[in-house]
Amino acid sequence: xxxxxxxxxxxxxxxxxxxxxxxxxxxxxxxxxxxxxxxxxxxxxxxxxxxxxxxxxxxxxxxxxxxxxxxxxxxxxxxxxxxxxxxxxxxxxxxxxxxxxxxxxxxxxxxxxxxxxxxxxxxxxxxxxxxxxxxxxxxxxxxxxxxxxxxxxxxxxxxxxxxxxxxxxxxxxxxxxxxxxxxxxxxxxxxxxxxxxxxxxxxxxxxxxxxxxxxxxxxxxxxxxxxxxxxxxxxxxxxxxxxxxxxxxxxxxxxxxxxxxxxxxxxxxxxxxxxxxxxxxxxxxxxxxxxxxxxxxxxxxxxxxxxxxxxxxxxx
Amino acid sequence: xxxxxxxxxxxxxxxxxxxxxxxxxxxxxxxxxxxxxxxxxxxxxxxxxxxxxxxxxxxxxxxxxxxxxxxxxxxxxxxxxxxxxxxxxxxxxxxxxxxxxxxxxxxxxxxxxxxxxxxxxxxxxxxxxxxxxxxxxxxxxxxxxxxxxxxxxxxxxxxxxxxxxxxxxxxxxxxxxxxxxxxxxxxxxxxxxxxxxxxxxxxxxxxxxxxxxxxxxxxxxxxxxxxxxxxxxxxxxxxxxxxxxxxxxxxxxxxxxxxxxxxxxxxxxxxxxxxxxxxxxxxxxxxxxxxxxxxxxxxxxxxxxxxxxxxxxxxxxxxxxxxxxxxxxxxxxxxxxxxxxxxxxxxxxxxxxxxxxxxxxxxxxxxxxxxxxxxxxxxxxxxxxxxxxxxxxxxxxxxxxxxxxxxxxxxxxxxxxxxxxxxxxxxxxxxxxxxxxxxxxxxxxxxxxxxxxxxxxxxxxxxxxxxxxxxxxxxxxxxxxxxxxxxxxxxxxxxxxxxxxxxxxxxxxxxxxxxxxxxx
Ligand SMILES: Nc1ncnc2c1ncn2[C@@H]1O[C@H](COP(=O)(O)OP(=O)(O)OP(=O)(O)O)[C@@H](O)[C@H]1O
Ligand SMILES: [Mg+2]
Numbered sequence: 001x002x003x004x005x006x007x008x009x010x011x012x013x014x015x016x017x018x019x020x021x022x023x024x025x026x027x028x029x030x031x032x033x034x035x036x037x038x039x040x041x042x043x044x045x046x047x048x049x050x051x052x053x054x055x056x057x058x059x060x061x062x063x064x065x066x067x068x069x070x071x072x073x074x075x076x077x078x079x080x081x082x083x084x085x086x087x088x089x090x091x092x093x094x095x096x097x098x099x100x101x102x103x104x105x106x107x108x109x110x111x112x113x114x115x116x117x118x119x120x121x122x123x124x125x126x127x128x129x130x131x132x133x134x135x136x137x138x139x140x141x142x143x144x145x146x147x148x149x150x151x152x153x154x155x156x157x158x159x160x161x162x163x164x165x166x167x168x169x170x171x172x173x174x175x176x177x178x179x180x181x182x183x184x185x186x187x188x189x190x191x192x193x194x195x196x197x198x199x200x201x202x203x204x205x206x207x208x209x210x211x212x213x214x215x216x217x218x219x220x221x222x223x224x225x226x227x228x229x230x231x232x233x234x235x236x237x238x239x240x241x242x243x244x245x246x247x248x249x250x251x252x253x254x255x256x257x258x259x260x261x262x263x264x265x266x267x268x269x270x271x272x273x274x275x276x277x278x279x280x281x282x283x284x285x286x287x288x289x290x291x292x293x294x295x296x297x298x299x300x301x302x303x304x305x306x307x308x309x310x311x312x313x314x315x316x
Numbered sequence: 317x318x319x320x321x322x323x324x325x326x327x328x329x330x331x332x333x334x335x336x337x338x339x340x341x342x343x344x345x346x347x348x349x350x351x352x353x354x355x356x357x358x359x360x361x362x363x364x365x366x367x368x369x370x371x372x373x374x375x376x377x378x379x380x381x382x383x384x385x386x387x388x389x390x391x392x393x394x395x396x397x398x399x400x401x402x403x404x405x406x407x408x409x410x411x412x413x414x415x416x417x418x419x420x421x422x423x424x425x426x427x428x429x430x431x432x433x434x435x436x437x438x439x440x441x442x443x444x445x446x447x448x449x450x451x452x453x454x455x456x457x458x459x460x461x462x463x464x465x466x467x468x469x470x471x472x473x474x475x476x477x478x479x480x481x482x483x484x485x486x487x488x489x490x491x492x493x494x495x496x497x498x499x500x501x502x503x504x505x506x507x508x509x510x511x512x513x514x515x516x517x518x519x520x521x522x523x524x525x526x527x528x529x530x531x532x533x534x535x536x537x538x539x540x541x542x543x544x545x546x547x548x549x550x551x552x553x554x555x556x557x558x559x560x561x562x563x564x565x566x567x568x569x570x571x572x573x574x575x576x577x578x579x580x581x582x583x584x585x586x587x588x589x590x591x592x593x594x595x596x597x598x599x600x601x602x603x604x605x606x607x608x609x610x611x612x613x614x615x616x617x618x619x620x621x622x623x624x625x626x627x628x629x630x631x632x633x634x635x636x637x638x639x640x641x642x643x644x645x646x647x648x649x650x651x652x653x654x655x656x657x658x659x660x661x662x663x664x665x666x667x668x669x670x671x672x673x674x675x676x677x678x679x680x681x682x683x684x685x686x687x688x689x690x691x692x693x694x695x696x697x698x699x700x701x702x703x704x705x706x707x708x709x710x711x712x713x714x715x716x717x718x719x720x721x722x723x724x725x726x727x728x729x730x731x732x733x734x735x736x737x738x739x740x741x742x743x744x745x746x747x748x749x750x751x752x753x754x755x756x757x758x759x760x761x762x763x764x765x766x767x768x769x770x771x772x773x774x775x776x777x778x779x780x781x782x783x784x785x786x787x788x789x790x791x792x793x794x795x796x797x798x799x800x801x802x803x804x805x806x807x808x809x810x811x812x813x814x815x816x817x818x819x820x821x822x823x824x825x826x827x828x829x830x831x832x833x834x835x836x
Binding site for chain 1: 393
């Protein structure tokens with residue numbers, strides 16, 4: 001019986017959807033990673049995703065080209081992030097408040113904007129035709145491998161991009177001069193200043209990249225995942241991403257793993273709620289339960305790490 | 317001719333910080349090419365501020381700067397660097413998780429294929445400069461893991477690699493041992509011979525006399541004049557600085573030790589690099605006496621202090637204060653035993669830098685009844701307590717609300733000392749208590765420590781300043797290679813030379829002689 005249940009859940013279809021569900025969380029989480037490394041808290045990821053998701057659809061519709069939509073979403077994401085940066089660095093607003101403002105803009109402003117641009121209410125319904133969705137790719141050789149092919153092939157371009165960005169982010173942070181500067185600024189801004197590295201410039205770059213990631217996440221949501229924009233679409237993914245980053249200790253690979261965990265929780269919920277006789281209330285608890293378990297595991301691992309590291313070495 | 321030789325001229329510099337503190341008032345300051353120029357003055361006199369202005373970290377409210385005869389506006393460290401000015405700050409400006417080489421090339425990292433950091437090249441640059449300027453470092457070590465002496469060198473190299481011809485060193489010796497200091501002096505003199513100009517800020521008169529050519533004295537934001545070092549006496553310098561004569565000799569009556577407050581037995585600790593830092597360390601501190609620990613830094617003193625305050629856990633051994641074991645105890649419980657600590661590393665363990673002076677001084681005692689009224693704080697009591705401490709310990713600040721990080725280095729140390737000494741400890745562990753503190757305040761703190769012990773507290777004093785341990789302690793142990801190698805019951809007859817032999821491991825006493833420090 002349990003065996004059957006497991007089989008029902010963990011099949012190729014399920015793993016495929018796990019990857020698909022994880023992708024948008026991963027985009028936003030990578031956005032959080034780069035910001036955090038530079039010592040910037042970008043809490044506005046959720047709002048950026050909402051707004052750029054809408055613009056993605058709109059740009060695609062106006063030009064009738066899906067990739068212009070994706071690019072448009074990315075640019076809007078960057079602009080919004082730069083706006084948060086401008087408020088925080090230039091006007092010295094609290095960066096958390098600036099982020100919250102963008103989130104509120106994302107929740108309310110988008111509906112208003114949509115109705116202004118198209119007269120539609122709450123979703124973009126008919127605007128999105130099949131051709132305007134982000135295309136999927138079948139990977140030649142892998143496609144024909146049983147199971148593996150079903151899991152890995154046939155995803156949207158952006159899904160592959162999300163996972164590619166994990167690696168790129170790591171390279172950026174650990175192998176390039178910009179990454180060196182970003183880490184220095186995040187860890188000891190005074191040290192950076194003292195040798196003439198402009199903290200503000202680096203933080204602008206980092207938050208812009210963070211916005212770009214969230215923008216792509218937004219495009220993924222409206223132009224593939226939900227096949228059109230609607231007001232409840234992002235559903236907290238921007239916040240889940242922050243949690244995933246914390247759990248992944250702000251490192252690209254760790255963050256990918258924790259994003260997969262959150263993705264797993266969501267995929268399970270979707271799957272299990274389809275099974276007859278399972279209480280839907282119980283099922284909706286799964287993602288939160290996984291979050292708590294994850295955070296506990298995280299706390300324990302941190303504690304062990306602290307124990308191993310002698311505090312003696314922390315001296316200035 | 318004289319004009320040509322002046323690499324830096326600062327004329328009529330004034331600086332008023334946004335919070336209204338006038339840190340510099342109409343200061344004139346000049347540097348001759350190839351000289352070592354000292355700046356002396358009490359804590360908060362405005363030395364660091366003046367140099368931060370020269371390095372572009374702060375903008376003067378008024379005044380003019382000329383570099384090599386040309387009027388310049390130094391609006392950022394970048395500009396200063398391009399003018400050939402480099403600065404080593406009072407508190408290290410390094411990124412702990414990066415390696416030494418990465419810290420050195422930060423902001424100018426060499427690349428390969430135009431995109432990636434060429435780490436090998438970075439190491440080469442670091443090594444090349446290290447050899448050229450004779451500053452020994454380990455380019456691949458992470459900065460968290462290296463000793464302070466090496467951090468200092470990394471800072472100097474950071475400036476030199478960027479082409480600095482004028483080097484500003486803000487209290488470079490405050491964190492160094494005698495050995496490291498003399499090494500640094502050799503390096504500075506060789507730099508001077510190569511044509512570098514050096515600004516040297518220090519509170520230590522002997523060092524100033526030893527190494528500098530000229531000196532500028534500052535008091536209360538003003539310059540008290542420039543002097544040829546050779547033609548001014550130590551007494552005169554301190555009179556100009558403080559405005560009165562300073563007696564650095566500690567006057568103390570004979571200790572009358574009573575029962576044991578701190579009992580340390582057979583402590584052992586091997587660090588991450590498998591180096592035995594503590595090897596069967598046993599001693600006791602009794603009420604009413606000051607026990608000093610002398611030794612070259614890095615011989616286990618730091619680890620020992622960490623074990624006493626549970627900042628680290630020993631591999632074996634016991635620590636008892638007033639009969640209660642301290643190992644593994646949370647710090648608030650340790651404090652409840654009447655133990656207090658002036659840590660060596662004030663920025664990490666001593667203060668919360670973005671909190672106010674008031675918040676910092678009550679941070680160990682806000683739970684006390686007198687500071688609370690029901691569920692709320694009794695703010696009046698708290699204000700009173702902090703005001704009193706600010707006055708008593710002569711903390712130079714605009715108000716008790718001032719952020720600690722806005723204080724001058726010496727005044728930050730005073731905040732720590734004020735909190736730890738005023739908590740009426742039965743055992744005070746004082747690790748470098750007068751580091752970075754001017755002569756006037758040093759005198760005051762030393763007297764406070766003596767008074768504390770004469771009123772019946774036990775004091776464990778660790779200091780890299782040999783004069784300080786000898787003068788202040790009643791009895792003394794010497795650490796070498798993680799072991800106690802000597803115990804002197806009485807410090808009256810001790811001299812630097814005998815001490816030096818024990819500190820360098822040339823001599824050690826027998827086990828029986830050393831065991832006397834357990835008083836059993
Ligand atoms: N960033 C700041 N904001 C406001 N006030 C400051 C700031 N930095 C320093 N001050 C104040 O300016 C005065 C001079 O400080 P400065 O750091 O120049 O002293 P200093 O001579 O270097 O002292 P020390 O020997 O203790 O290092 C002090 O009263 C200090 O509180
Ligand atoms: Mg200073």
